[in-house]
Amino acid sequence: MYEKLSRCLAQWCQNRCQVNEEEREAVEYGIRIVILTFCKFWLFVFLGGILGYGKEVVAALIVFGSIRRFAGGIHMSSSFKCTLAMGCMLSVCIWMSNYPKADEKVLFFFWITTLALAVYFAPADFTENKGAMVRWKQKVKAICIINMWYIAALMICKTSMHNVIIAAAVIEAISLILYGGKDESERT
Amino acid sequence: MKVKGRKRAGVYLAKLLIVVSKKAVKQHWEKSFPPWIYEEKMPEKVRKWCENEEKK
Numbered sequence: 001m002y003e004k005l006s007r008c009l010a011q012w013c014q015n016r017c018q019v020n021e022e023e024r025e026a027v028e029y030g031i032r033i034v035i036l037t038f039c040k041f042w043l044f045v046f047l048g049g050i051l052g053y054g055k056e057v058v059a060a061l062i063v064f065g066s067i068r069r070f071a072g073g074i075h076m077s078s079s080f081k082c083t084l085a086m087g088c089m090l091s092v093c094i095w096m097s098n099y100p101k102a103d104e105k106v107l108f109f110f111w112i113t114t115l116a117l118a119v120y121f122a123p124a125d126f127t128e129n130k131g132a133m134v135r136w137k138q139k140v141k142a143i144c145i146i147n148m149w150y151i152a153a154l155m156i157c158k159t160s161m162h163n164v165i166i167a168a169a170v171i172e173a174i175s176l177i178l179y180g181g182k183d184e185s186e187r188t
Numbered sequence: 189m190k191v192k193g194r195k196r197a198g199v200y201l202a203k204l205l206i207v208v209s210k211k212a213v214k215q216h217w218e219k220s221f222p223p224w225i226y227e228e229k230m231p232e233k234v235r236k237w238c239e240n241e242e243k244k
Contacts, residue, residue: 009205016202022240023206025233030209033216 002039006031040083044090053094056164060093063149063168071118071142072125073175089171096167097160104154110166111150114173118142121176214241 010028013019019027041061048057076082102110123138146169153165217230217238230238 010209013202013206016199017206019206022233022237023210025231026213026237027206027209029231029234030211030213030216031205033212034209037212 002032002035006035036079040086043083044086048090048094051094053097056094056097056160057090059161059164060090060168063165064089064172067118067142067145067149067169067172068175070138070145071122071172071176072138072179073172074124074179089168092171093164093167096163099159099163101159101162102166107150107153107166110170111146114146114150114169115143117173117176118146121179124176124179213238217242 006028009031010024013027014024044057044061045054048054076085118139122142123135149165149169153162156162156165213234217235
């Protein structure tokens with residue numbers, strides 16, 4: 001269904017703007033990616049909402065996504081496996097949200113650990129060919145975002161949100177270890 | 189007047205959609221799912237488009 005929708009939208013764009021055939025294919029593919037991402041996001045929010053953890057799921061997705069945007073991390077080899085992995089990540093976050101509030105010592109331990117992993121591994125992605133300066137900027141941005149989320153966790157009083165932020169940041173840091181240090185050929 | 193406005197809005201929306209989708213494809217190509225990792229193959233035409241964009 002989403003393939004048909006993306007084809008229709010790409011055709012609609014072509015009718016309104018000057019787009020050649022090759023570009024139209026790219027636009028169609030891009031629209032398909034956007035639709036899939038959008039559907040995935042709302043699927044998790046919907047399932048979280050049914051279970052009574054809608055806010056926690058949204059918070060976990062925002063924290064995880066914002067750090068991952070700059071820090072990178074391991075990738076699954078298909079969209080289905082990616083959805084499953086996201087489901088597991090969110091389940092852990094929801095599970096952690098039921099625990100008592102992590103005290104400051106625990107928070108600082110995870111803060112330092114996450115930062116250390118980001119300093120060492122980030123950006124753990126496929127931008128090696130983009131040059132050292134771009135990678136350095138990505139690393140600095142990732143560190144800033146991590147600090148921002150941990151400061152937010154320090155200030156938030158609500159136990160579930162506090163734990164969800166820490167859990168999402170730690171899981172993203174673990175995904176950096178799983179990716180980092182591997183050769184290009186080994187990255188599966 | 190109303191029809192003109194609607195047409196212009198449609199053009200802007202189409203342009204926005206094109207920009208967003210191209211960005212998504214580029215990210216898919218460069219960062220997230222390069223060919224050696226992703227099982228679900230990118231269509232040949234899209235791959236060529238990405239290669240051309242990279243050369244630019």
